[in-house]
Amino acid sequence: MLWLDLGNTRLKYWLTDDIGQIISHDATQHLQAPAELLMGLTDRFERYAPDFIGISSVLGDELNAKVSKTLSRLNIPFEFVHVDAEYPLMRSAYDANQLGCDRWLQMLGAVDKTKRQCVIGCGTAVTIDLIDHATHLGGYIFPNIYLQRESLFSGTKQITISNGTFDSITQGTTTQDAVHRGILLSIVGAVNEISNRHPNFELIMTGGDAQMIAQHVNRSVRIRDDLLLNGLARYFDHSKK
Numbered sequence: 001m002l003w004l005d006l007g008n009t010r011l012k013y014w015l016t017d018d019i020g021q022i023i024s025h026d027a028t029q030h031l032q033a034p035a036e037l038l039m040g041l042t043d044r045f046e047r048y049a050p051d052f053i054g055i056s057s058v059l060g061d062e063l064n065a066k067v068s069k070t071l072s073r074l075n076i077p078f079e080f081v082h083v084d085a086e087y088p089l090m091r092s093a094y095d096a097n098q099l100g101c102d103r104w105l106q107m108l109g110a111v112d113k114t115k116r117q118c119v120i121g122c123g124t125a126v127t128i129d130l131i132d133h134a135t136h137l138g139g140y141i142f143p144n145i146y147l148q149r150e151s152l153f154s155g156t157k158q159i160t161i162s163n164g165t166f167d168s169i170t171q172g173t174t175t176q177d178a179v180h181r182g183i184l185l186s187i188v189g190a191v192n193e194i195s196n197r198h199p200n201f202e203l204i205m206t207g208g209d210a211q212m213i214a215q216h217v218n219r220s221v222r223i224r225d226d227l228l229l230n231g232l233a234r235y236f237d238h239s240k241k
């Protein structure tokens with residue numbers, strides 16, 4: 001199987017064998033040209049000859065159409081996931097026509113009817129979703145650290161930094177530190193706030209910035225890099241062992 005996750009920043013793929021073990025996986029910036037990036041991966045995919053391609057995309061119809069065209073050359077059946085409001089494993093209070101399929105699949109990858117779960121996606125947007133015994137209560141969306149820095153950069157005259165590390169939330173004594181710590185604090189603070197309001201929800205994190213954020217969260221966080229993969233495998237009912 002080939003599983004594709006087309007996020008707003010990176011294309012992630014996982015190649016799995018017929019018992020669901022990961023044979024190969026990668027994450028690469030697609031620079032808003034995912035079809036072209038995929039073109040460069042087709043010979044690798046052909047070599048592994050997957051019998052099916054399951055896709056999560058939040059890139060919209062235009063880019064999805066280009067991706068479809070590229071994938072059609074492989075002569076391998078493929079399917080884009082659409083949020084299914086009637087899906088038996090998880091009910092959702094969220095508008096099914098609007099919920100990003102990556103958020104839905106990340107929840108599907110984690111959902112457990114015996115638990116209360118908080119699924120945090122640390123991608124281009126940071127998302128927080130609350131699931132109470134397999135019922136999605138709803139969630140939050142806010143800009144990630146780079147989008148926030150860009151907005152400060154473009155929205156102010158005197159903040160002109162565009163590099164620096166997001167590695168601390170102690171108060172800054174220079175503009176660069178005040179900006180980077182403030183932005184990280186805004187995300188960590190939001191996660192801690194939701195965590196404090198839901199002490200009996202387990203915290204599960206995924207996405208490219210998960211490691212960076214988890215270390216500042218006031219409770220233990222379970223980082224699962226292949227959460228969306230699990231959701232895709234579950235959705236297409238190929239249990240990844």
Ligand SMILES: Nc1ncnc2c1ncn2[C@@H]1O[C@H](COP(=O)(O)OP(=O)(O)O)[C@@H](O)[C@H]1O
Pocket residue numbers: 006007008009010011027028029122123124125144146206207208209
């Ligand atoms: N090599 C990399 N290139 C780009 N972003 C990376 C890389 N490694 C880690 N990241 C982090 O991953 C984040 C994007 O995470 P990802 O889950 O791929 O987002 P999305 O699902 O929205 O595409 C970026 O904000 C960045 O901090």
Ligand SMILES: CC(C)(COP(=O)(O)O)[C@@H](O)C(=O)NCCC(=O)O
Pocket residue numbers: 007008009058098099100101102103121122123124125126127141
């Ligand atoms: C919120 C998102 C942009 C997150 O995407 P990502 O950061 O993974 O690229 C994506 O889930 C999306 O486009 N959602 C649609 C709007 C919604 O979920 O309400």
Ligand SMILES: [K+]
Pocket residue numbers: 007102121123124207
């Ligand atoms: K994502």
